[in-house]
Amino acid sequence: MAENQNSWPDLIHGHFKRVGIRQVGYVPDAGHSRLIDLCKQDNGITDVVLTTEEEGIGLVAGATLGGQRAALLMQSSGVGNCVNMFALLRNCGFPCLLLVTMRGEYAEFNPWQVPMGSITEQCLKLCGFQVYRVNQADEVDDVVGAASDMAFEGNLAVAVILSQRLIGRKQWVR
Amino acid sequence: MVSNTRPSRADYYRVLADALPEHALVVTALGNASYLWAATHHTPENFYIEDAMGLALPLALGLAVAQPTRHVVVVEGDGAVLMHLGALITVGAVAPRNLTVLLIHNGVHAASGGQVLTNPALDLAQLARSAGIGRAENVATPAAFDQALRAAFAADGPQVLVLSTEPDLDVVRPPITLDPVLTKHRFMIAIGAPRYVPTMFGGGRLKGD
Numbered sequence: 001m002a003e004n005q006n007s008w009p010d011l012i013h014g015h016f017k018r019v020g021i022r023q024v025g026y027v028p029d030a031g032h033s034r035l036i037d038l039c040k041q042d043n044g045i046t047d048v049v050l051t052t053e054e055e056g057i058g059l060v061a062g063a064t065l066g067g068q069r070a071a072l073l074m075q076s077s078g079v080g081n082c083v084n085m086f087a088l089l090r091n092c093g094f095p096c097l098l099l100v101t102m103r104g105e106y107a108e109f110n111p112w113q114v115p116m117g118s119i120t121e122q123c124l125k126l127c128g129f130q131v132y133r134v135n136q137a138d139e140v141d142d143v144v145g146a147a148s149d150m151a152f153e154g155n156l157a158v159a160v161i162l163s164q165r166l167i168g169r170k171q172w173v174r
Numbered sequence: 175m176v177s178n179t180r181p182s183r184a185d186y187y188r189v190l191a192d193a194l195p196e197h198a199l200v201v202t203a204l205g206n207a208s209y210l211w212a213a214t215h216h217t218p219e220n221f222y223i224e225d226a227m228g229l230a231l232p233l234a235l236g237l238a239v240a241q242p243t244r245h246v247v248v249v250e251g252d253g254a255v256l257m258h259l260g261a262l263i264t265v266g267a268v269a270p271r272n273l274t275v276l277l278i279h280n281g282v283h284a285a286s287g288g289q290v291l292t293n294p295a296l297d298l299a300q301l302a303r304s305a306g307i308g309r310a311e312n313v314a315t316p317a318a319f320d321q322a323l324r325a326a327f328a329a330d331g332p333q334v335l336v337l338s339t340e341p342d343l344d345v346v347r348p349p350i351t352l353d354p355v356l357t358k359h360r361f362m363i364a365i366g367a368p369r370y371v372p373t374m375f376g377g378g379r380l381k382g383d
Contacts, residue, residue, distance in 0.1 A: 051260025058232030066240025067367030088225045091354040
């Protein structure tokens with residue numbers, strides 16, 4: 001994928017700036033690598049490399065309590081790690097913008113990824129998230145913009161599923 | 175027979191209440207960590223977490239980043255920190271200068287009845303240093319805690335103080351409600367955190383009207 005201002009990670013970063021995201025928590029992830037780089041290079045954003053995704057829920061809560069907006073980036077497997085922690089968002093009514101890169105779906109070559117990937121979306125809904133899915137790059141700007149507004153103006157937990165079709169087919173080369 | 179020589183959580187909390195700098199924010203984990211702190215020193219600048227174990231540290235981290243001009247103190251239990259040990263590494267990596275971590279080291283899960291931890295004798299200060307938090311020490315008396323705490327507030331953090339504590343299994347009745355939404359609003363209003371104002375109530379109008 002070309003790394004330019006119109007690539008989908010750049011569009012997401014643009015929405016981070018538009019809605020005033022000041023903290024971004026993430027576990028290093030190939031699908032989010034461009035967006036992570038953009039956040040690291042952004043002096044207006046504190047990027048926090050988490051050891052595990054669960055910490056990100058606490059980070060978002062603390063940022064919100066302190067008056068800052070925060071976003072989380074994770075892979076679908078991380079959603080499974082977070083289930084118990086998501087309760088904090090619902091208990092206290094914290095807004096949360098969560099961007100999830102998918103594994104275990106479209107053209108997945110690794111069967112180990114499928115069990116969690118196949119329940120990620122339902123899992124998020126059960127945990128109280130409003131969930132939107134993006135399959136094509138030309139949907140990113142609109143959907144992430146809508147999700148950002150809904151999270152912070154609607155004061156809700158909102159997740160955007162970035163599908164494996166969007167991220168690009170992973171190929172296992174022999 | 176093991177003698178009961180360790181200080182109580184209340185002994186340490188009295189020192190903390192006396193030493194807290196002006197405008198400090200305090201985050202406490204579930205159970206008596208919150209109940210007793212509410213009974214000892216309730217202010218709106220306290221955030222009591224009755225939620226998942228291990229969340230207090232990362233929450234305090236996000237708060238410390240968002241409020242860099244205030245001291246943030248987090249009280250976490252040894253059992254909870256063992257559940258999410260990685261949070262110490264994250265705190266060490268971000269290294270907020272205004273964060274002080276107090277670990278109640280009683281060797282048990284006190285909030286659930288006193289079950290002994292996987293390794294109750296772990297050197298948590300050494301662990302914190304290995305996690306990248308340079309200033310970390312074990313403390314065994316209220317007097318030593320008072321000295322270490324005042325030094326911590328006077329220096330750049332983050333720092334970890336591990337408090338050797340006698341388990342307190344009797345549940346303290348907090349004097350205030352710990353309702354999560356109320357606790358959140360009470361805290362955010364007290365510190366003047368920018369609050370969500372819906373566009374429709376902020377003097378705007380629908381586009382095209």
